[in-house]
Amino acid sequence: MAAKKPSDKAAPSNVSAEELKAYYRDMLLIRRFEEKAGQLYGMGLIGGFCHLYIGQEAVVVGLEATAKDGDSRITTYRDHGHMLACGMDPNGVMAELTGREDGYSKGKGGSMHMFSKEKKFYGGHGIVGANVPLGAGIAFADKYKGNDNVTFTYFGDGAANQGQVYETFNMSALWKLPVIFVIENNQYAMGTSQQRSTSSAEIWERGKAFGIPGEAVDGMDVLAVKSAGETAVKHCREGKGPYILEIKTYRYRGHSMSDPAKYRTREEVQKMRDERDPIEAVRNMLLTGKHASEDDLKAIDKEIKAVVNDSAEFAKDSPEPSLDELWTDIYATEIPQEA
């Protein structure tokens, strides 16, 4: 098939080999995990909706590199990558995808609804735009408590046309909430391109109307994402209020598993994969800069493949939830303690 033509960009001198390798590993884990999820879907082991993150890996990996303990994150239904990047267990995520009792939500949430109190991952939300005020609310709680935590609130270019996003921009700016609005602009709101759905070419500029600073970021370059993330995090931690990062990325796979892909050409997707792939770019930096050998990278590939295969086995072996689970977790009897 088409040969890969990775760019030959060298790593900046302030980035260590270890750091680059960590990004490579984290992005590769997401990609291989998602490929495996797609495969399990094809086999009927995963049902319903399943939205894969392939192509967008640099966004979440670059931003997680700027987070500290105590920070929160919340996202939409394209959420597997965010969970892996914040350190959630691939076994628990895959077992939730297969609807089994060892999944993060005991099989009751599915692909779109997973949470981790421990990792401060607040979901996994299926209503486009709804997670945006929720994220600002988590930031509100941090400000109320007087700590310097920030909340990464991820949403897509499609959600950026929901009214509640702008209601949230207004209140976040008014109340100086420590929230980073991360617009993962993968150019298509389901099957409708940005040009056909969005009046602004630069979505982050909509923040200007509310006095919220922001910037556009190359989302296929993990180092660029990290660098912009550092600016945003610093702004929020200093109590200056919200910040917008519009991260231009690209989704290689369909919107969900049943996407006929008629709204874009195969060539467009292939060109992105060949020329802009975020994982290939880091791989090249590692090789060009002699930070790693082909064998080193093969070892990482093998290690990741094993983690992902194990998660698939775990997710197949884990039993379906007991029928008693139908009736649990509807009402809490006590307030869950803060992690």
Add this chain to the structure above:
Amino acid sequence: MATEILMPALSPTMEEGTLAKWLVKEGDTVSSGDIMAEIETDKATMEFEAVDEGTIGKILIEAGTEGVKVNTPIAVLLEEGESEDDIESAKSEAASAPVAADKEQSSETAPAESKTHPEPETDTSPDWPEGTTLKQQTVREALRDGMAEEMRRDETVFIMGEEVAEYQGAYKITQGMLDEFGAKRVIDTPITEHGFAGIGVGAAFGGLKPIVEFMTFNFAMQAIDHIINSAAKTLYMSGGQMGAPMVFRGPNGAAARVGAQHSQDYAAWYMQIPGLKVAMPYAASDYKGLMKTAIRDPNPVIFLENEILYGRSFDVPELDDYTVPFGKARIWREGDDVTIVSFGIGMTYALEAADKLAEDDIKAEVIDLRTLRPMDTGAILKSVKKTNRLVTVEEGWPQGSVGNYISSVVMQEAFDYLDAPVICCTGKDVPMPYAANLEKHALVTTQEVIEAVKTVTYR
């Protein structure tokens, strides 16, 4: 080891498809993400990508084959170093996945608990001890006192909403609270219900206990997605890890002459949602006691108030920490001839009707549910087993009303005790008109309750 590539399921409902076209041939090498074939599903033609690296050893299903079942082997993929000899050894990854069979079994053996309404032990203890000093207080004052007491008790409780702070509340419920608790905890929001309801739910996820005031519940329709999808369902969706301990409150139902968009009763709507608790009190003591319980409850609570009741005075016990439990009805009047069940402002018609019926020597038992979810159906059943007749009273619309639910419970659990069909007195099946005479007629009336009682008692 050689791997069988299986016919994939490419949509949530696909069971079989047409293998329209192969884009690879035997001997081609593929890597992850390469498109191998085009498959027509029930919905569209889809591209099928490779997941693993390898060489196509053999194509098992020819292009153009229709009706290929999901999970049928369609090709064999050889790993590096393997040859045609390894094709026979190909193993399907799906071999250990008898998923469909499991699914059917699950649904057939699902427990039937949802179909029954077990009669709970109904708590008939008095709300306050005998001899407690009582004071006359308006619903407005009692509600504010309940919230203020809880805010003194728990630093994480705060109130947000339109005009709750400097204006002192659009209906003066939060009067004086800004002075006592400051702007950090009594927060004026912009007019942006969808947004601030979402921020409130997020704050609850983050460990606070928000009270979100809607100026009226009519405006909460803009926020209902957060009330239901974000607040009520998260505990379940997260397998019990996190939820939204908070209160959504405000006046509900008709006020006076404010027209169709400002006069809707949402009791039956919210009562339907698992994950929510719903209170709809009538008397001031219940506004106070239930509000304190609502704020302490670890779940999202819908607190439906009534503008007309705000200014009415009732006895309120002078106790340091007066709470009322959810799911405990209050019997306002005992009687043997008929049971009248109501809640919220509906109680004014129920009690007025009971007074007038007494003049005709019809003794009505009047039950105030106070909370609709959980609902004290035990108290209703106990009473119906004594009176054998039931009338329900509410201002909301008739189709899918609270009364409809109550009558179904009574029919299933106490059918043999009924001496007459249950009558549900409700508001009329019309949007609220503005004209004074029409509005009065659109609501339920005391006269209708009296007539319903006379019908079920055959008087």
